[in-house]
Amino acid sequence: MRFYRIFNLSIFAVFFVLAAGLPLALADSSGNDYMWLEFDKKIKNADGSITQPLFIRYGQFPDKKQDIRALSRIEAFYTFGEKNKKGEDIFYKLKIEEKDGLPYVLVNSNRENWCMILVSARRAADGKAYEYSAKTTFFLLGKNKYAPEVKGVPVEIDKGNKRFDIKLYRERVKELITYSRIRTFPIRVMVAFDGRPFSNRDINIINEFGELQQKKTDRSGVFIYNLPKNRQDFKMKRRERDFEQDVIFSGYSVGNVVYLGSCAVLFDFSFVNEGQYAHILWQGMAIFIIFVALSLVYALILRKKFKFNL
Amino acid sequence: MKVFRIRTITQIIFFFILLYGSYIGLRFMNFMPTWACTNPVDYSSACYLLPMQRFQYGLNPYLMYSMPFPGYFIIQGWMAFLIFFLYLIIFIIIFNKLWCGWICPFGTLQDGISFIRKKLKIRETQFSEKTKHSIRPIKYLLIILNFVMPFGFAFGAVAATPIFCRICPVKTLLPPLHGNILNLTIGFPPGVVYSIITCIFAAFILIMIFFRERFFCTICPICAMIHIFHKSSLLQFKKNVGACDSCGNCWRVCPVDIKEVYLEKKKENVIQENCNLCLKCIEACPQKGALSIKYFNKTIFSSSREYLEKIIGRKGKKKNATDNSPRPG
Numbered sequence A: 001m002r003f004y005r006i007f008n009l010s011i012f013a014v015f016f017v018l019a020a021g022l023p024l025a026l027a028d029s030s031g032n033d034y035m036w037l038e039f040d041k042k043i044k045n046a047d048g049s050i051t052q053p054l055f056i057r058y059g060q061f062p063d064k065k066q067d068i069r070a071l072s073r074i075e076a077f078y079t080f081g082e083k084n085k086k087g088e089d090i091f092y093k094l095k096i097e098e099k100d101g102l103p104y105v106l107v108n109s110n111r112e113n114w115c116m117i118l119v120s121a122r123r124a125a126d127g128k129a130y131e132y133s134a135k136t137t138f139f140l141l142g143k144n145k146y147a148p149e150v151k152g153v154p155v156e157i158d159k160g161n162k163r164f165d166i167k168l169y170r171e172r173v174k175e176l177i178t179y180s181r182i183r184t185f186p187i188r189v190m191v192a193f194d195g196r197p198f199s200n201r202d203i204n205i206i207n208e209f210g211e212l213q214q215k216k217t218d219r220s221g222v223f224i225y226n227l228p229k230n231r232q233d234f235k236m237k238r239r240e241r242d243f244e245q246d247v248i249f250s251g252y253s254v255g256n257v258v259y260l261g262s263c264a265v266l267f268d269f270s271f272v273n274e275g276q277y278a279h280i281l282w283q284g285m286a287i288f289i290i291f292v293a294l295s296l297v298y299a300l301i302l303r304k305k306f307k308f309n310l
Numbered sequence B: 001m002k003v004f005r006i007r008t009i010t011q012i013i014f015f016f017i018l019l020y021g022s023y024i025g026l027r028f029m030n031f032m033p034t035w036a037c038t039n040p041v042d043y044s045s046a047c048y049l050l051p052m053q054r055f056q057y058g059l060n061p062y063l064m065y066s067m068p069f070p071g072y073f074i075i076q077g078w079m080a081f082l083i084f085f086l087y088l089i090i091f092i093i094i095f096n097k098l099w100c101g102w103i104c105p106f107g108t109l110q111d112g113i114s115f116i117r118k119k120l121k122i123r124e125t126q127f128s129e130k131t132k133h134s135i136r137p138i139k140y141l142l143i144i145l146n147f148v149m150p151f152g153f154a155f156g157a158v159a160a161t162p163i164f165c166r167i168c169p170v171k172t173l174l175p176p177l178h179g180n181i182l183n184l185t186i187g188f189p190p191g192v193v194y195s196i197i198t199c200i201f202a203a204f205i206l207i208m209i210f211f212r213e214r215f216f217c218t219i220c221p222i223c224a225m226i227h228i229f230h231k232s233s234l235l236q237f238k239k240n241v242g243a244c245d246s247c248g249n250c251w252r253v254c255p256v257d258i259k260e261v262y263l264e265k266k267k268e269n270v271i272q273e274n275c276n277l278c279l280k281c282i283e284a285c286p287q288k289g290a291l292s293i294k295y296f297n298k299t300i301f302s303s304s305r306e307y308l309e310k311i312i313g314r315k316g317k318k319k320n321a322t323d324n325s326p327r328p329g
């Protein structure tokens, strides 16, 4: 009797140990440290423009962060999707600032813009060269096209900086009527290396909770992943933050060079939080109030006749 | 306890649960046939009409990119439609129009506004029969805007937004209770023209609700959908024609001015298109068993002189008991 009790308890104990250890075991699967972009809270400026600050981080998302000073030649670029005559994106250089001892970039937009940020860096260790690239794409819904815009001079970026290309189709998906993200829909991602599809390779996606999803790209370098549904509700309920992010990463070696690419995926709970509508709200309020008054007068006049005909 | 009191308490509880429940961790999302525009992210419920229009996404050019396989969103849209349609049928089977009279937060809001009007001693606006007749088709027209038109668009060339949502007055009138007035913004997602129409429509509806009890319910597409399937419900509103003495109390007290219950001389089932099962008529009817609510064919509440006398507090004052409207008797 006693033996069975101990046996049963040990089965449960093994199960719980395994279950508790599972996410940790998974989170560390690739082993390599990589570089990624980490979203900070958006800043709504008084002039109607909007600023997205991002940290450049190194190590492993979400919490195995390493000292970024191990990397050299960190460069950052952004584009709002404008094309040059050859149909290529026009990039501008981003100034890398420092906040809390970490490299930090800021992108500002005075109107509704889609934005892509690319960061590249290098490291040499154990006789190997490591090339890091971090990317992200997101929306910046600035609301004042008259606000001053500083863009700088367009720059040509080195092809090497764009070697790992992780492309999302998801960020343009929004509920057309409420401007909230359609969270239940799958995210389609296309990965290319040196302009060619990164076919049949392992891709890792890790979220803020350290949960890892492992995917394989198909022949055209595409994979699809789903966001666990309840996670966003969980945060939304607690009103902790109005965004959350995942990081997609993968690696590839050519001879002595290891290429490590990442792409940060931003999930806004609502586009409404992002936009700034106060300066156009009064017009609607005015129309509403005027028509409340008019409807009132109309109703009162017709009530005099004791009948109301529409 | 008196039925109207139980109803008021139920309405208030559901109003707070459906609107503010998220603060205590309740999130029903779209799964209740309820008006609650999805804009305030803290709502515990979201508008029921939205997922039923999902099949419009089938040809949304943005979504095409994230399709795991061709036709994914058409299938997903149809699945959403069928699932939510099933939900509606389940709700109708269980609640019938009790949903409107006892649960719907927009119905409760309208009752609250009418309560203020009564307190201010402003009489209700009367509609002529002609007016009532001309309003009748509006709710069916709104169903067409809701489902039939997006359906058409889904297989046409246009990726449409839900047309009803673009002009829905509820999205302007209910979210302010959550501190969200963004739907009054001109040019907010649906576009400039639609948002102007929304503001005008909402202003008109607000005034109409004030002067006419449950005015919005007379044009509500959810009400119309419930009515189409009401016969399948386990809950039925019955009249024992033989017991009725044609006093007209049921008509007088009806907040939505239904006279068919009073006029009905043959049929047993007297639930009407605009009825929200507030049960006021049963409370006001003095004839034993003339009007009743049945569940699984078992009477759960029926009219009686004793009950009426109890609620008005004085014996013998049976006619025009709860009436303060100028409706003919």
Ligand code: SF4
Pocket: B033, B035, B099, B100, B101, B104, B105, B106, B107, B108, B216, B217, B218, B220, B221, B222, B223, B276
């Ligand atoms: S008719 Fe519509 S608005 Fe009125 S109570 Fe029913 S669902 Fe709510």
Ligand code: SF4
Pocket: B250, B253, B254, B255, B256, B257, B258, B261, B274, B275, B276, B277, B278, B279, B280, B281, B282
């Ligand atoms: S018919 Fe009766 S239950 Fe229906 S709305 Fe009128 S008073 Fe209420």
Ligand code: SF4
Pocket: B243, B244, B245, B246, B247, B248, B249, B250, B251, B261, B262, B281, B284, B285, B286, B287, B290, B291, B303
């Ligand atoms: S209140 Fe009752 S008795 Fe009077 S008309 Fe209506 S159903 Fe008949």
